[in-house]
Amino acid sequence: MIKIPFFIAIIGFMYWVGTQNNEHPNMEEMQVQKVLEELGEASSPNYPDMVLPGATAEIGENIVKIGNSAGLDGNFTRRQSKHFVCTSCHNIEKESAYLNVEDPQERLEYTAEKGLPFVQGSPLYGIVNRVSFYNGDYEKKYGDLVDKARNNIREAIQLCAVECSQGRPLKNWEIESILMYLWSIDLKIKDFNYTQEELDIIESAIYEGQQKEKAADILKSKYLDHAPATFINPPENYKAGFTDITGNPENGKLIYENACLYCHMENDYSFYELDNDKITFRQLKRRMKIYDQRSFYHVNRYGTKPMAGKKAYMPHFTEEKMSNQQLEDLRAYILESAK
Numbered sequence: 001m002i003k004i005p006f007f008i009a010i011i012g013f014m015y016w017v018g019t020q021n022n023e024h025p026n027m028e029e030m031q032v033q034k035v036l037e038e039l040g041e042a043s044s045p046n047y048p049d050m051v052l053p054g055a056t057a058e059i060g061e062n063i064v065k066i067g068n069s070a071g072l073d074g075n076f077t078r079r080q081s082k083h084f085v086c087t088s089c090h091n092i093e094k095e096s097a098y099l100n101v102e103d104p105q106e107r108l109e110y111t112a113e114k115g116l117p118f119v120q121g122s123p124l125y126g127i128v129n130r131v132s133f134y135n136g137d138y139e140k141k142y143g144d145l146v147d148k149a150r151n152n153i154r155e156a157i158q159l160c161a162v163e164c165s166q167g168r169p170l171k172n173w174e175i176e177s178i179l180m181y182l183w184s185i186d187l188k189i190k191d192f193n194y195t196q197e198e199l200d201i202i203e204s205a206i207y208e209g210q211q212k213e214k215a216a217d218i219l220k221s222k223y224l225d226h227a228p229a230t231f232i233n234p235p236e237n238y239k240a241g242f243t244d245i246t247g248n249p250e251n252g253k254l255i256y257e258n259a260c261l262y263c264h265m266e267n268d269y270s271f272y273e274l275d276n277d278k279i280t281f282r283q284l285k286r287r288m289k290i291y292d293q294r295s296f297y298h299v300n301r302y303g304t305k306p307m308a309g310k311k312a313y314m315p316h317f318t319e320e321k322m323s324n325q326q327l328e329d330l331r332a333y334i335l336e337s338a339k
């Protein structure tokens with residue numbers, strides 16, 4: 001009798017189990033929106049105009065990442081903004097393991113693990129799967145400008161180009177190019193976590209046309225179709241901070257390195273430089289108590305104002321993007337590092 005060592009038999013068995021589950025290997029890469037449409041949901045208004053001359057996904061990707069692109073005539077356009085690119089404030093990767101809740105702590109840990117920055121804007125990954133923009137309190141910041149942008153992704157991009165990025169308006173072919181690119185970073189079936197039962201329902205809906213509505217509901221329950229936004233205030237007393245919260249300096253270090261240093265050291269988006277020197281932490285500590293933008297409490301909750309004549313400014317963090325606990329964690333890290 002041929003003897004097969006036990007561990008080889010086990011590996012062989014696991015391989016067999018693996019191949020059995022791979023009946024539909026392409027399902028994972030499927031686009032969530034396309035699947036939803038197959039299951040009977042309405043088409044998305046966010047699809048690009050595919051016949052507009054001059055628009056390509058490559059141009060869109062360049063604008064998002066480097067701020068401009070050569071058009072089809074080969075000539076480079078003027079940079080969209082002197083101060084920023086879209087990726088200054090938005091990740092283009094998935095930022096969170098769960099896309100149906102906004103949990104700033106989960107987002108901090110997830111982005112830190114993936115080596116991504118922790119920034120003020122929502123990720124552009126999956127943005128074409130959303131139906132409304134500048135939600136919640138953003139109306140307070142941008143007033144009437146939000147009306148046009150709330151249910152229109154083209155206007156939302158344009159608002160961001162001019163107001164958030166402090167740059168020139170985008171041409172139509174540039175916006176359509178950006179949309180083409182954004183549809184390459186839309187949500188895929190593999191981005192969600194499922195129970196086996198849910199997976200079975202989705203599979204039989206896709207491949208056998210059964211229980212389509214139920215499958216669509218499951219998919220829609222896995223992600224938010226809008227990013228909620230709540231503006232909150234810094235603590236009343238900057239010196240005392242939030243006295244009911246105990247800060248965790250280790251967590252604060254993640255925020256300092258992946259948010260503050262991303263803009264204030266690595267990318268030099270600001271004249272204001274931050275680094276890991278004790279002197280810097282001592283200055284942050286001293287300024288913490290000042291009731292204006294020199295205090296990190298103040299800038300994180302109110303941002304800085306873009307000046308007339310278009311200067312760089314710092315967007316604030318909403319409650320969904322940074323919690324008060326995290327603000328206190330940052331404080332704890334600054335105080336500890338200033339010692």
Ligand code: HEC
Pocket residue numbers: 063064080084085086087088089090120121122123127130132133134135138153156157160161164165178226227229315
């Ligand atoms: C200086 C920072 C900054 C820059 C640069 C920037 N954005 Fe934004 N953007 C924001 C913030 C903050 C919001 C607020 C809403 C959110 O993202 O949750 C926002 C919102 C958006 C929204 C609506 C998102 C939503 O769910 O409400 C879109 C779309 C968008 N930006 C696209 C872009 C594109 C495309 C560029 C580059 C041309 C860009 N942004 C550049 C900060 C920025």
Ligand code: HEC
Pocket residue numbers: 088089118119120255256259260261262263264269270271272293294295296299300304311312313314315330
């Ligand atoms: C998306 C980029 C970005 C992020 C993230 C960011 N900042 Fe800023 N910050 C800026 C810009 C731009 C300015 C405006 C200053 C300028 O005009 O150069 C600014 C201004 C400031 C100021 C005001 C400086 C002054 O004296 O006027 C402080 C303080 C500050 N940031 C601290 C922080 C801290 C602390 C963090 C981390 C929680 C942080 N920033 C995260 C971009 C950013």
